[in-house]
Structure formats: C-alpha cells, structure tokens
Amino acid sequence: MRHGVIGPGDALPSERDIALKADVSRVTVRKAVQDLVKSGLLVQRHGSGTFVAPRRERVEQSLSRLTSFTDDMARRGMTASSVWLDKGIYPPSPDEMMVLGLSAKEMVARVSRLRIANDTPMAIERASLSVAALPDPGSVVSSLYATLEETGNRPIRAVQRISAVNLAGADARLLEVPDGSACLHIERISYLASGKVIEFTRSIYRGDAYDFVAELRLSGQDKDSAEA
Ligand code: GLP
Numbered sequence: 001m002r003h004g005v006i007g008p009g010d011a012l013p014s015e016r017d018i019a020l021k022a023d024v025s026r027v028t029v030r031k032a033v034q035d036l037v038k039s040g041l042l043v044q045r046h047g048s049g050t051f052v053a054p055r056r057e058r059v060e061q062s063l064s065r066l067t068s069f070t071d072d073m074a075r076r077g078m079t080a081s082s083v084w085l086d087k088g089i090y091p092p093s094p095d096e097m098m099v100l101g102l103s104a105k106e107m108v109a110r111v112s113r114l115r116i117a118n119d120t121p122m123a124i125e126r127a128s129l130s131v132a133a134l135p136d137p138g139s140v141v142s143s144l145y146a147t148l149e150e151t152g153n154r155p156i157r158a159v160q161r162i163s164a165v166n167l168a169g170a171d172a173r174l175l176e177v178p179d180g181s182a183c184l185h186i187e188r189i190s191y192l193a194s195g196k197v198i199e200f201t202r203s204i205y206r207g208d209a210y211d212f213v214a215e216l217r218l219s220g221q222d223k224d225s226a227e228a
Pocket of ligand 1: 068143144146201
C-alpha cells in the first residue's frame with residue numbers, strides 16, 4: 001500500500017493469497033488487516049471485501065450560503081448519491097416538537113440518509129420536518145431541497161450549530177472511519193420566508209473530509225454580509 005503496489009480504492013487480495021505470498025499464517029494476516037482497518041488505512045465493506053481506503057480530497061464548504069448537499073457536490077463536479085437509512089412518519093420526539101413547533105398529537109416526517117460524493121461517504125444526515133411540509137417522505141428521491149422547492153417550501157435562511165464529536169459504532173461504520181474518529185456534529189434549523197421553521201436536521205460530517213470556511217468582518221463594517 002505504502003509502496004504503491006495497490007492504490008487507494010483497490011481491493012485487497014484474499015487472506016490466503018497474502019499469507020502465501022508473505023509466508024505468514026492466516027491468523028497473522030487477519031490480525032494485521034484488523035489493525036489497518038482500525039487505523040483507517042483499509043476499509044471493510046460488508047459483502048464486498050476489504051479495500052485500501054480511498055484518497056480523501058477535502059471539501060471546502062462556505063458557512064455563509066444556504067445550499068443543499070446535492071448543489072454543493074454538483075458545484076464541485078462530484079456526483080451526490082444517498083443510501084437511505086430511514087424515511088417515514090413518526091410521533092415527534094420532545095426535541096422535534098420544540099424545534100418544529102409541533103404538538104404531541106401531530107406527526108413528524110423523517111428522512112435519514114448516508115450522503116455520498118462520488119464513492120466516498122461524507123455525512124449522515126437525519127432530517128425532521130413537519131408532516132404539513134413533507135406529507136410523503138417517500139417523495140424525496142435524491143434532493144430534499146428539490147422536493148421542498150416543488151411545494152414552495154425550500155428554506156431561505158438557516159441557523160447552523162457545529163460541534164466536535166468522536167464517532168463510534170454503527171455511524172462510524174457507515175462513514176467508513178475507525179471507531180473514535182473526530183467528526184463534526186452539525187445541527188441545521190432552517191426557515192421559510194414567513195419565519196416558520198421548515199427543517200431540523202442533525203448531521204455527522206467526516207472530520208477528515210471537510211473544511212468549513214466563514215468570512216469574518218470587523219463589526220459595524222458591513223452588517224448584512226457579516227450576519228449572512
Ligand atoms: C445539507 C444540509 C442539510 C440539508 C441538505 C439537503 O447537507 N446540511 O440540512 O437537509 O443539505 O440536501 P439535498 O437537497 O441534497 O437532500
């Protein structure tokens with residue numbers, strides 16, 4: 001790997017072949033592979049094998065524009081795709097009731113996806129919307145914002161909160177990062193022009209894939225863009 005015999009994204013030969021070539025036992029190979037998976041040099045995909053981790057190109061993401069994942073990737077010439085983790089209608093959690101302004105009798109639409117750019121898993125996004133805004137979560141095919149746009153519900157403003165998390169368990173496996181990896185937890189609450197909250201999304205972004213960039217101005221110089 002380090003000598004370039006097999007490159008990023010390539011499949012690893014079978015345990016048996018490696019053991020034969022390196023003249024070591026299969027147990028030793030298995031242990032070495034597990035260590036390399038833990039350190040992030042190799043990734044294991046269920047059902048398809050073990051691969052050299054793809055080379056990550058960091059994505060620079062502006063914090064002053066309200067864009068969708070699909071738009072962001074298209075602008076960079078990358079293809080956005082998703083693996084669906086959940087789409088359905090549920091009774092709201094206390095957080096969802098508070099943020100979306102729902103009563104306990106109302107329902108919430110949830111759309112949860114693993115977001116992928118080309119072949120690289122970039123983020124897990126769990127969006128909650130009122131059923132009035134998204135009566136049929138099944139209508140979201142690729143872009144949530146494109147679906148909302150069709151009914152005049154695309155948000156025009158959002159507040160985003162970013163914090164650091166160390167990922168483990170199922171989410172780490174989905175993002176193909178080792179347990180304990182540094183990631184970003186991003187919460188977006190977005191609004192319609194009327195001031196009504198339309199979207200409450202909690203996401204986990206890979207820490208090794210994103211640089212978030214914000215332009216800062218001296219206060220009082222250009223209030224509108226500083227707050228944009
Ligand atoms: C970004 C935001 C999410 C938003 C999503 C919509 O990734 N962090 O809050 O839901 O874009 O993206 P798309 O329209 O591609 O589904």
